[in-house]
Amino acid sequence: MTFRYARHTNNLEQLKSFYIDVLGLELLGGFENHDGYNGVFLGKQDENWHLEFTQSDEIANHTFDDDDLLVFYPNSKLEFELLKEKLEHHSIQFVKSKNPYWNENGIQFLDPDGFGIVISHLNLS
Numbered sequence: 001m002t003f004r005y006a007r008h009t010n011n012l013e014q015l016k017s018f019y020i021d022v023l024g025l026e027l028l029g030g031f032e033n034h035d036g037y038n039g040v041f042l043g044k045q046d047e048n049w050h051l052e053f054t055q056s057d058e059i060a061n062h063t064f065d066d067d068d069l070l071v072f073y074p075n076s077k078l079e080f081e082l083l084k085e086k087l088e089h090h091s092i093q094f095v096k097s098k099n100p101y102w103n104e105n106g107i108q109f110l111d112p113d114g115f116g117i118v119i120s121h122l123n124l125s
Contacts, residue, residue, distance in 0.1 A: 001048065005051050005052065005070070007115075008060040010059060011113060012053055014112040016040050019051065022092065023083070023117075025042040025043055036056050036057060037055070037056045039052055066116065069102070070115065070116070071102075071106070071117075071120055080121045084107060084119065087109060096108070106118045106121055
């Protein structure tokens with residue numbers, strides 16, 4: 001089974017740059033003017049998941065809770081530390097999570113649309 005998380009945005013290019021340049025995801029594909037929509041697929045090659053961001057003439061209507069998060073689990077402590085350094089290098093501000101669990105087990109920040117992202121250091125050796 002493959003998992004896709006799809007979200008409409010008003011900031012397609014900003015999100016694409018953020019997830020590629022800051023989080024290190026890869027551009028897996030995309031489309032232009034598919035029935036008025038443009039989009040990108042971001043993730044990692046050979047993984048069974050990816051993010052899809054779309055944009056159209058319709059304004060994105062985002063309603064979300066502070067507990068709505070994308071959580072990434074790096075494969076090693078080194079990968080976690082490198083991601084953290086990259087976030088700091090890009091002046092990404094960390095935010096306190098509504099759920100104290102994530103404050104103890106990772107770092108949280110917001111993407112360009114204001115959605116929460118956690119990089120967790122759980123189970124790293």
